[in-house]
Amino acid sequence: MVAQDLLDILRCPADVRNAPDAGLLDLVNGQWLVCRDCQRKYPIKDDIPVMLIEEGDKNRNTLV
Numbered sequence: 001m002v003a004q005d006l007l008d009i010l011r012c013p014a015d016v017r018n019a020p021d022a023g024l025l026d027l028v029n030g031q032w033l034v035c036r037d038c039q040r041k042y043p044i045k046d047d048i049p050v051m052l053i054e055e056g057d058k059n060r061n062t063l064v
Contacts, residue, residue, distance in 0.1 A: 013051055040059070042055055
């Protein structure tokens with residue numbers, strides 16, 4: 001499980017520079033971080049979020 005402290009500071013790397021509250025992420029099913037702005041989906045593997053834009057793009061259409 002990803003620590004709540006980490007979840008509180010993580011932001012989508014594709015949107016974080018757009019505004020102070022841009023790129024907020026939601027934890028979905030304990031396996032994905034989903035950006036509220038662009039809907040990129042970042043997988044969590046072995047309790048480590050994979051926060052690469054390419055991963056988010058690749059998984060954007062994945063059903064969670």
